[in-house]
Each structure stands twice: as C-alpha cells, then as structure tokens.
Amino acid sequence: MTTTAIKQRSLLGLKDLNAAEIESILDRAAYWEQQSVKLNPVLQGKFVANMFFENSTRTRFSFEMAQKRLGAEVMNFAAAASSVEKGESIYDTVKTLESMGIDAGVIRLKPIGMLADIAANVKVPLINAGDGNNEHPTQALLDLYTMRKQFGSLQGLNVSIIGDVQHSRVARSNLWALRKFGANVSFCAPDSMRASDLDAPYISMDEAIRADVVMMLRVQLERHAGSVMNSAEAYREGYGLTVERAKQLAPHAIIMHPAPVNRNVEIDSDLVEHPQSRIFPQMSNGVPIRMAVMERALS
Template identity: 75%
Template sequence: MTQTNVACDRHLLGLKQLDKEEIVSILDRAAHWERQPNKVTHLLEGKFVANMFFENSTRTRFSFEVAEKRLGAQVLNFSAAASSVEKGESIYDTVRTLESMGIDAGVIRMKPIGLLAELAEKIKVPLINAGDGNNEHPTQALLDLYTMRKSFGEIKGLTVSIIGDIMHSRVARSNLWGLQKLGANVKFCAPDNMRSEELGEHAPYVAIEEALQADVVMTLRVQLERHDKGFIRSAEDYREHYGLTVERAGMMKPHAIIMHPAPVNRGVEIDDELVEHEKSKIFTQMSHGVPIRMAVIERALA
C-alpha cells in the first residue's frame, strides 16, 4: 500500500464517509481512553501533530491539544491570524509546507467548503477535520453520539431533534449522518429561512412542539451576526419561537436529555436556568471531547 493510500484510510473528513462499524470502533476506543487513570501516555511519543486553525476556535483547539498531549505527541499550534496566510499564502501551500517539515498528522479547521477533500487527495499525512465551513464537524458529532450512548445505553431507536439554524450548521450535518447510521430517528426544527432543503430529504422538519417530544433535544448556537443579514429579527424573537425555554423544557419527556454543541447563547437558544439543569448534558459533552479526539488521533497515527 502506498503512503498516500495509508493516509487516505486514516483521514477523518466527515461521518458521511464512515460506516457504522468504524463509528462504533471510535466510540469504543474513546470509552477506553476515558477509563484510563493516567493523564499522559507515551503511545505517540516522537509523533508531531499540527493544529492548523484557519478559523477561530477555542474549545475545539484546546480539546485537540489536550488529547494530543495526553497521547504523548509533540504539538504545533498554527494560527492563521499570525501566519503567512494573512500575507496571501494559500491554505494548500501552508499545509504542504508543514507536511514538508515532517508533521505526522494535521488537524484542520477552515471556512471554505470542499477544500479539505481536495487537500486530502494531495497531502500524504492523515488529516482530521475540526470543522469545515457548513459542511461537517465530525469530532463534535462523535462526542455527541458518545454522550447519547452513555446516557441511554445505545443509540438505535432514539429520536433526536435538532433545533436551530440547520442551513448553516456543520454540527447538524455530521450528527444527521452519524445518528442515522447508528439507527436513530432524526428530526429537524428550524425557521423557514434556516432550513436546508438538501438535508430535508433525509430528515423531516417538524414544529417545535413535536421536536420537544424526542429522547434528545439538541439546540444549535444561534449565529447572532446573522441578524444583520435578516436571518433572525432579534435574539428575543428567536427565543420566543424556537428557544428552549423553561416552559418548553417542561413539555419534554421525563427521561429526555438536553444537548448543545456550545458555545451557548444563554437566554437565546436555551434559557440560562437550563444550561446546567439535571436534564442538561452540555458540560458532559464538552468533557467527552478529549477521549473522542484521543481515539481519532490514535486512529490516524497509531
């Protein structure tokens, strides 16, 4: 097998390309890492991983960095704001430059859609998608799946409602592909101008009242900057019609859980009192980011 083919097998570009068995394998391996008492291992000692963030992120980058260091890898953090990209160097040239310096894997977050797949065909080291445009965010969906599996024992048969800006959400896309492959029933709930017709072919859009009757109610972060573009009238208006208020949470099933990919706009997509409610798994989701990303990085390099 050529080096390029090996890299192809170890890329993680999205959940749409993974089969059920591979997703379950990652979740199982994350469970292994969550059980480990030692914070640091030497599994990837001598390996170099570059975190290449061409789009700002705090939680995702720190989560990857902690995961890499727990595995014993050497970590290089790359910020586009302080790089040659600001001077006009292309993303491809930047990634190619780091590859030529000897990195063993790259974690990439970027705004352009479709570029990551093109990079993966040309770069000979494994690439891990940390979010590309509104295409996919596979590790976020994997930690969401992991949280659901820990909460309910299995995902097959669950009904999961995803509420919010479906059109622009990479989290919604990755969760849709992963949940359906594991046998869950997915429903969307969104304002008319935040719906993706493409995704509507795979899961129905329902009213907020029906969405609340799911086993998992996942609200998405409202991009408040979209207010200037007319997608929402105001934060207050969005909360009134689509926010998970305390009153609406009272309509949920007794066993149901609340999820959110974060960061949370408290009092907009979800009321402040619900963020750390007994039904909420929001901070639990965050804690699962490290073992999931350990499993993904191990898959790429071990």
C-alpha cells in the same frame, strides 16, 4: 504510508464512514475515558500540527489536551481570518508543515470543498476540525458518544436538532452518523434557517421538545439580518429552549448543545447546567473521542 492507509487514518467526515468504523472510534474513546492515568504516551515521538484557519478555542483546546495526553509533540497554527484570504495560502501552509515533518494535521477552515483537495495532495493523515457548513466529525462523534453513554444504544432514538440547520456542520455530521445507527433525526428551524440539501423532516417546536435528545444549535443572528428571526428576543420566543418549554421534556430526555452557548437566546441560562443537560459532559467526552481519533491517525 500508502495513499490508502493515509485515507483510512484521516477523518474528513462521517458521511462516508460506515457504522462499524464509527463504533470502533466510540469504543476506543470509552477505553481512553476509563484510564485513570492522564498521560499515556502511545504517540511519543509523533508531531502533530493544529491548523486553525477559523477561530475555535474549545475545539482546539480539546484536541490539544487529547494530543498531549497521548504524548504527542504539538504545534499550534492559528491564522487570523484576514491573513488567509486566498485558498492557495491554506494549501501552502499545510504543505509547508508537511515538508517540515509533521506526522498528522488537524485542520479547521471556512471554505467548503477545499479540505478534500488538500487531503488528496498531502502524505499525512488529516483530521477535520470543522470545514465550512460541511462537516464537524469529532463534534458529532462526541455527541453520539454522549447519547450512547446515556441510553446504551442509538437504535430507535428520537433526536431533534433545533436552530440554524442551514449553516450547521454539526447538524450535517450528526444527521449522517445517527442514521447509520437507526436513530430518527428531525429538524426544527425557522424557514430562513432550513437546509434544502438535507432530507430530514422538519417538525414544530412543540414536537421537537418531546424527543429523547433535544439538541440546540448555536444561532448567529447576524447571518439572518433580513429575516424576522434577526432579534434574540424573537428567536428565543419562537425557537429557544426556555425554562417554560423545558417543563415539557420527557423525564428521560437530555439537552445537548455543541457550544459555545448563546445564553438566553437558543437556551435559557438556567438550563445550561440543568440536571437533564449534557452540555458540559459533552465537552468532557470530546477529549477521549479526540484521543481515539488521534491514535487512529498515528498508530
């Protein structure tokens, strides 16, 4: 495979992907979702390694389900964070699996900027399953897919993303992808959780819950120990989607969350399976999206 072909089949982020490329993935996911047979072995004989240098049960299982539904041979590599302290060992692991004959790799890692360097030095397509605070492209793709199924089009959609924007790769991938389709993205976050590198407007919680899509982010309070928002109670009161606040949602609006959910912190437990919530459908949509991404990488 040529370097150009590898680059075209890899999925390192959505920032540099154009709307047509994103749309083709969404359309192919719709095709896979419509298939009544679970196993379609279009990737039979292909070997895929899932390399998770950062824990994620949900993303890894979703990728594995997608790969197995397409008939690929799957190898899972999970590294305890302590065993991969040096950047070189991540690179060496990927090179080792490449040397053994994998056809593609799915990789999740904490260090920012390392993924592009690794991708430039391996001869198999790589798919980003989350890198640092940078991007989480397949999560944003399944989010766009969920919104498109709900509203038919993303053009002009008002999307508010609420929570720890500073540390969120989901917020970044969604912002960059949604804008390509003419959606309006606003953030809502306490001062200590804002991202100075992103140019979307910040709005109040009252404004944020009036959007067509209200996307709550998982908040890790331990990252904000010195902030006024370091208690679950304070965060819920200021920025949580409470049952009381949810009464102000527009009838057509939907609630989203990349999961795992901190119930009763960023969203009240009663709202997780609320009729307007799409949290579990998002997870369902992750499988056809990742089938489309794996097929794009390998066929």
